[in-house]
């Protein structure tokens with residue numbers, strides 16, 4: 001296995017690298033080089049594979065569908081009997097249901113009653129849906145002129161997937177649709193990359209766990225719940241630790257323990273420059289720091305680096321993301337920067353998240369020189385176009401605003417004040433957030 005580049009090698013390659021003043025594009029470029037996809041894989045039953053990542057290209061062992069079949073409940077016949085401007089009278093010669101095959105032979109002027117999904121008998125290529133037909137007194141099926149073309153309502157063998165063709169590429173996330181597709185190929189098991197292990201703990205002397213009695217000056221640990229829930233939605237294995245006090249020795253012990261158990265360590269708090277903010281010093285002592293300040297709001301103090309865990313065979317160590325303590329800043333940095341890096345590490349093929357464009361209903365003051373993420377509420381205007389307004393006060397401790405919002409308005413690095421009515425980009429919270 002080739003070793004990932006060192007942080008200083010990556011830093012040398014990046015133009016304008018400054019660990020105290022990274023812009024969001026620089027962070028993404030840095031992470032794209034720092035983060036390496038997992039290699040180890042395992043075989044799982046389909047029903048245990050939701051949200052895992054396919055470890056190899058998958059070639060279809062069969063045609064799907066396996067036979068030409070009917071797309072409608074109706075009557076199957078040979079389409080060459082259709083003539084422009086002429087109706088058709090067909091005598092019913094039998095019936096074929098889904099799961100059965102028709103053995104007999106049809107004469108000209110004959111049809112078969114056929115059900116959706118039933119195999120098209122040899123020589124028959126066209127199906128008329130029953131509601132488009134009438135019957136005469138003898139029970140024969142009548143088609144009005146110019147009702148359909150030959151070949152109508154027939155699903156072709158292999159029209160979904162062809163035997164021997166690539167059905168799914170390595171790196172595909174196993175969504176509900178992907179699991180269904182694997183099942184449609186008759187596969188009961190699938191080879192997936194192992195689950196990414198992510199350790200998390202909050203830091204701070206003031207942090208109380210829910211259930212503990214309130215104390216003057218203390219705050220309840222909401223970051224543990226937002227961060228770990230976001231991680232679980234991502235499908236990683238979460239290793240949660242109790243909150244750690246603002247004490248260099250305790251922080252160092254917790255980081256070392258986490259790095260030996262996980263591929264990635266995420267913390268919150270202590271990332272800034274206050275007297276009790278020890279994260280950067282400990283990261284420097286236990287590994288390497290890539291950067292610790294980003295030109296973004298919220299989320300300016302976020303430390304990224306690598307902890308050397310000293311385990312044989314794991315020379316790369318664990319990545320560290322030190323999220324800022326403010327609850328909204330922790331969520332925003334996780335969603336905007338950490339999540340794409342984790343997906344890459346999980347082996348997912350790069351699929352940039354599309355931004356939606358909506359008219360901003362209010363003026364948003366901004367200076368060029370940093371990226372801002374404002375909590376937004378996107379809705380459909382009376383004329384059908386998309387509009388977005390903010391949730392109001394954008395303080396990075398106002399966690400309730402993350403519930404009101406359905407996306408983040410992204411004000412890019414070079415962007416200046418947005419006037420009411422101007423279009424803005426929005427990163428939507430899809431089901432993952």
Ligand SMILES: Nc1nc2c(c(=O)[nH]1)N[C@H]1C(S)=C(S)[C@@H](COP(=O)(O)OP(=O)(O)OC[C@H]3O[C@@H](n4cnc5c(N)ncnc54)[C@H](O)[C@@H]3O)O[C@H]1N2
Pocket residue numbers: 202203204206207219220221222223224268269270271272273274277298299300301323324325326327329396397
């Ligand atoms: N002189 C400066 N001060 C600050 C700067 C700066 O650049 N210069 N940045 C500000 C920004 S922006 C943020 S964000 C915070 C982040 O600081 P820390 O990561 O060191 O976080 P703390 O100081 O530990 O906590 C900040 C805030 O968040 C609350 N908190 C912390 N952990 C949790 C948790 N697990 N659950 C809920 N709430 C939590 C904490 O009580 C504080 O109120 O620094 C600014 N200062």
Ligand code: MOO
Pocket residue numbers: 296297298299300301324326328329396397
């Ligand atoms: O990250 Mo801080 O919360 O930007 O304000």
